[in-house]
Amino acid sequence: MARTFRQVGIAHRQLLTGHTFPVYRPSYYAEFRISRKAPYSTTAVTTSKEDCGPLTKHLQDQIRFGGPLSVAQFMRSALTHPLGGYYMKRDVFGAAGDFITSPEISQMFGEELLLQLVGIWFITHWQTLGSPKDIQIVELGPGRGTLMSDMLRALGHFPQIHGAIRGVHMVDASPHLRQMQATKLAPSVKFPEDLKSVTREDGLEVHWHESLDSVPEGICSMFVAHEFFDAMPIYKFELTKDGWREIVVTLDESPHSPHHFAFSLSEGPTKASSMIMAYEKFQHKYQVGDRIEVAPDSYAVSNRISRRIKENSGGALFIDYGRDYALGDSLRGIRKHQFVDVLSHPGEADLSADVDFSFLRDSAQDLAAAHGPITQSTFLRAMGIAARMQMLLKNADAEKRKDLATGFDRVVSPAGMGTVYKFLALTPLDCDQPYPFQPDPLMQHESPEDQPAAAA
Numbered sequence: 236m237a238r239t240f241r242q243v244g245i246a247h248r249q250l251l252t253g254h255t256f257p258v259y260r261p262s263y264y265a266e267f268r269i270s271r272k273a274p275y276s277t278t279a280v281t282t283s284k285e286d287c288g289p290l291t292k293h294l295q296d297q298i299r300f301g302g303p304l305s306v307a308q309f310m311r312s313a314l315t316h317p318l319g320g321y322y323m324k325r326d327v328f329g330a331a332g333d334f335i336t337s338p339e340i341s342q343m344f345g346e347e348l349l350l351q352l353v354g355i356w357f358i359t360h361w362q363t364l365g366s367p368k369d370i371q372i373v374e375l376g377p378g379r380g381t382l383m384s385d386m387l388r389a390l391g392h393f394p395q396i397h398g399a400i401r402g403v404h405m406v407d408a409s410p411h412l413r414q415m416q417a418t419k420l421a422p423s424v425k426f427p428e429d430l431k432s433v434t435r436e437d438g439l440e441v442h443w444h445e446s447l448d449s450v451p452e453g454i455c456s457m458f459v460a461h462e463f464f465d466a467m468p469i470y471k472f473e474l475t476k477d478g479w480r481e482i483v484v485t486l487d488e489s490p491h492s493p494h495h496f497a498f499s500l501s502e503g504p505t506k507a508s509s510m511i512m513a514y515e516k517f518q519h520k521y522q523v524g525d526r527i528e529v530a531p532d533s534y535a536v537s538n539r540i541s542r543r544i545k546e547n548s549g550g551a552l553f554i555d556y557g558r559d560y561a562l563g564d565s566l567r568g569i570r571k572h573q574f575v576d577v578l579s580h581p582g583e584a585d586l587s588a589d590v591d592f593s594f595l596r597d598s599a600q601d602l603a604a605a606h607g608p609i610t611q612s613t614f615l616r617a618m619g620i621a622a623r624m625q626m627l628l629k630n631a632d633a634e635k636r637k638d639l640a641t642g643f644d645r646v647v648s649p650a651g652m653g654t655v656y657k658f659l660a661l662t663p664l665d666c667d668q669p670y671p672f673q674p675d676p677l678m679q680h681e682s683p684e685d686q687p688a689a690a691a
């Protein structure tokens with residue numbers, strides 16, 4: 236018999252503790268990470284099933300006709316399916332949305348320090364490359380467009396690099412968010428429904444793409460991705476005495492459960508588990524019962540970026556929350572600022588998983604040099620966030636000073652987002668080590684040897 240189990244630990248803990256904190260997308264409430272071995276059950280009290288929207292029906296049909304789905308298929312549909320994927324229909328950010336990302340927090344703290352410092356990093360890197368005359372800037376998963384807007388403002392203070400920008404390319408699966416990005420980047424321009432490109436008042440041309448494939452090649456490109464890789468679909472595996480087995484999504488037809496879907500451990504190998512078995516990295520260190528999450532799409536995107544960097548020079552900065560190894564059970568659902576069951580109401584909740592930065596590093600192969608990850612705290616401090624704060628504080632009244640201090644603490648403090656968020660850079664192989672990607676003392680506890688057993 237296939238075993239079924241349900242990810243309710245996070246929501247359950249939340250109920251027990253009565254927390255109603257705003258849910259920042261990265262779960263830096265690490266203690267809420269669940270062990271699915273815990274005997275939580277939602278089956279005792281409920282007898283009626285959740286409402287069934289078009290996406291739920293579609294996924295049910297897929298399973299009925301084609302068998303269980305990989306967690307990656309489920310996650311991809313829940314986030315980007317045209318029938319009602321989470322990102323496909325609305326503004327999911329900010330106080331009224333489901334979560335707050337750190338660009339939004341930086342806006343909350345009134346200044347765009349974090350994002351401007353990302354811009355400064357690109358300027359420094361551009362100079363390291365010998366100030367190439369033609370470049371393009373590419374952002375993956377830009378959300379509301381806050382990061383690009385702030386970055387371009389920062390670059391606007393440096394006419395040399397600004398004058399070298401031949402195009403800005405925004406890669407986003409969501410038509411709705413593409414429109415929002417356009418409104419942010421070019422507020423005075425009217426847009427057609429099928430938004431492809433606009434020219435901003437500063438003369439920069441901004442283009443939109445559904446995937447990296449259509450972004451032009453043959454030009455030095457600077458790539459940035461903030462909380463993009465955590466939205467990439469993950470596969471889940473568990474090590475059994477017979478090797479890695481895939482955790483898949485099946486139908487939950489029990490009349491006692493409100494849910495339509497359940498996790499299930501495949502009895503035999505699947506295509507995906509066979510690939511994991513062949514991967515050297517996952518051969519050691521693991522014990523029976525351990526679980527891992529693997530995002531092949533993240534690897535593929537980062538690998539294609541590395542190839543472009545090799546062929547046309549450039550650089551990439553990936554900012555996300557995650558670890559320097561594969562986690563076991565980080566996949567989470569957030570809806571209306573609450574953690575929710577991952578399989579409940581697909582399309583209604585944001586699903587995301589911690590990024591395995593070691594996997595992104597591997598994807599650079601011998602195409603590009605990977606640097607880091609280093610923590611956000613170390614990156615921001617090294618880039619001079621404290622000095623900039625001092626300048627802002629000088630002109631601030633008491634209330635503003637308090638806001639600034641709170642916001643600063645939130646993004647920099649090692650107890651919060653400062654260590655949860657990591658920065659990874661990709662550069663051409665022949666490039667000097669980029670500043671500030673030095674060994675980071677705050678990363679010490681993140682060596683793979685310290686990796687907690689996933690099934691503990």
Ligand code: SAH
Nearest residue numbers: 322336338376377378407408409461462466
């Ligand atoms: N960078 C922003 C938004 C992060 S949310 C921020 O940090 O605030 C993830 C973004 O990635 C959204 O804009 C979503 O539409 C986009 N996205 C998710 N899956 C995608 C995919 N498969 N291809 C392209 N974009 C995707």
